[in-house]
Amino acid sequence: DPEGLTATRRIKTVHLISDARTGKGISAIMTAHWPSGYGVIVHTRETQQRLQSILQAAERGDLALTPADVPDIFSATDRLANAAMWLIAHMSYARRFDLTGAALEAEDFKQTPEGHMGGSLNMAVAFAGYLAANALSGHTRAWTLGQGHCVAAIEAINALTGDVSATQRGRYDRSEAGLNALARDFYSYAITPDGRPGVPLGSHVNPNTAGGLSEGGYLGFASLQYVHMPLPGERLVAFLSDGAFEEQRGSDWAPRWWRASDSGFAIPVMVLNGRRIEQRTEISQEGGLDWLVKHLELSGFDPIIVDGHDPLSYAWGILEAEARLAKLVETDGPYPARLPYLIAPCIKGFGFPGAGSNRAHNLPLDGHPHENASARETFNAGARTLFTPPEVLDDAVRTLSVHTAQNRPLESHNALAVRNVASPDLPAPA
Numbered sequence: 001d002p003e004g005l006t007a008t009r010r011i012k013t014v015h016l017i018s019d020a021r022t023g024k025g026i027s028a029i030m031t032a033h034w035p036s037g038y039g040v041i042v043h044t045r046e047t048q049q050r051l052q053s054i055l056q057a058a059e060r061g062d063l064a065l066t067p068a069d070v071p072d073i074f075s076a077t078d079r080l081a082n083a084a085m086w087l088i089a090h091m092s093y094a095r096r097f098d099l100t101g102a103a104l105e106a107e108d109f110k111q112t113p114e115g116h117m118g119g120s121l122n123m124a125v126a127f128a129g130y131l132a133a134n135a136l137s138g139h140t141r142a143w144t145l146g147q148g149h150c151v152a153a154i155e156a157i158n159a160l161t162g163d164v165s166a167t168q169r170g171r172y173d174r175s176e177a178g179l180n181a182l183a184r185d186f187y188s189y190a191i192t193p194d195g196r197p198g199v200p201l202g203s204h205v206n207p208n209t210a211g212g213l214s215e216g217g218y219l220g221f222a223s224l225q226y227v228h229m230p231l232p233g234e235r236l237v238a239f240l241s242d243g244a245f246e247e248q249r250g251s252d253w254a255p256r257w258w259r260a261s262d263s264g265f266a267i268p269v270m271v272l273n274g275r276r277i278e279q280r281t282e283i284s285q286e287g288g289l290d291w292l293v294k295h296l297e298l299s300g301f302d303p304i305i306v307d308g309h310d311p312l313s314y315a316w317g318i319l320e321a322e323a324r325l326a327k328l329v330e331t332d333g334p335y336p337a338r339l340p341y342l343i344a345p346c347i348k349g350f351g352f353p354g355a356g357s358n359r360a361h362n363l364p365l366d367g368h369p370h371e372n373a374s375a376r377e378t379f380n381a382g383a384r385t386l387f388t389p390p391e392v393l394d395d396a397v398r399t400l401s402v403h404t405a406q407n408r409p410l411e412s413h414n415a416l417a418v419r420n421v422a423s424p425d426l427p428a429p430a
Contacts, residue, residue: 064138129314148216
């Protein structure tokens with residue numbers, strides 16, 4: 001197995017599937033057909049069974065949405081994830097977007113593409129699932145990213161939903177002009193005359209990234225920090241990288257640090273794509289998913305395997321992990337607590353040509369579309385599969401924009417992002 005994910009435990013999902021889009025708004029098509037997915041998003045039988053538990057929770061009144069609303073959230077999430085992946089591919093390779101989905105020509109592509117596409121495509125699926133979990137539960141969770149170079153996923157979804165930072169507002173949105181600015185600015189290396197960044201967009205999570213907490217470039221630090229970050233009553237989802245797993249020691253002690261009395265809900269999510277740049281990760285070489293599950297169990301975690309190609313599987317996993325944490329809070333132990341730990345096996349770069357290859361880390365195509373006709377044809381074919389018509393995307397964003405109705409902040413204003421710790425009031429030196 002080139003990804004190091006054992007066949008007996010691996011979630012099987014096709015790379016690219018044909019998408020018979022109707023072009024209709026979500027409200028007309030989604031309720032009966034959400035199990036069929038959208039674009040490259042496919043819901044396995046196991047995931048569909050798990051999602052039934054969410055529908056049942058809505059029937060019991062345990063969610064922040066009505067039973068009629070939940071299938072709409074499911075379908076909206078699939079469409080947002082698909083659109084974000086389309087956007088990420090363009091951010092890396094293209095100079096502009098065509099919102100009709102038409103093929104791009106040679107002059108529409110960057111001469112020097114850049115972008116860490118593989119992990120960003122994986123993270124788009126994960127982050128869309130995080131948004132779905134928030135909408136379903138009525139809680140705005142904080143997030144942190146161990147793989148900060150995958151920031152394109154965050155910036156893409158923020159631009160599509162309109163939840164951008166103050167410095168980005170008016171520059172990036174889901175209009176053609178806003179998306180073109182996003183593509184133009186990404187890896188532009190623009191610098192002002194006084195030596196400051198010339199655009200509010202970076203290669204990693206940065207102060208301009210709405211809701212961001214940590215740069216995520218020092219590999220392994222997020223896995224050490226996340227358990228200490230949320231205070232009681234706060235919720236955090238920490239997206240971790242298997243490529244960074246081998247960098248810092250000590251993350252396996254998280255179950256010994258967490259206490260219900262002084263800790264909020266901290267959910268680690270391992271995006272397990274088996275690759276570190278063009279190399280196999282230590283996890284994949286040790287035995288892949290099976291090895292990681294055993295390692296986590298020995299360290300005191302409670303592993304939960306989800307489908308890393310499905311945003312709704314992530315959403316279910318986040319809600320399931322919090323339900324298990326809630327039981328630990330009710331009983332105040334026992335300690336060390338068996339902390340839930342999500343593992344999301346996936347193919348690096350899933351959803352676009354070149355997925356799973358050595359090239360997937362940065363630029364998955366064999367050649368640059370600006371100068372290579374074959375690469376250009378491959379890009380356009382991949383983008384065509386990911387394309388989500390603007391009216392369908394607009395409906396999806398409206399469906400997920402339930403913050404006001406649920407009386408909760410936007411994800412950019414999550415509790416950890418807006419925390420302002422006062423400086424200590426120290427006595428004057430004698």
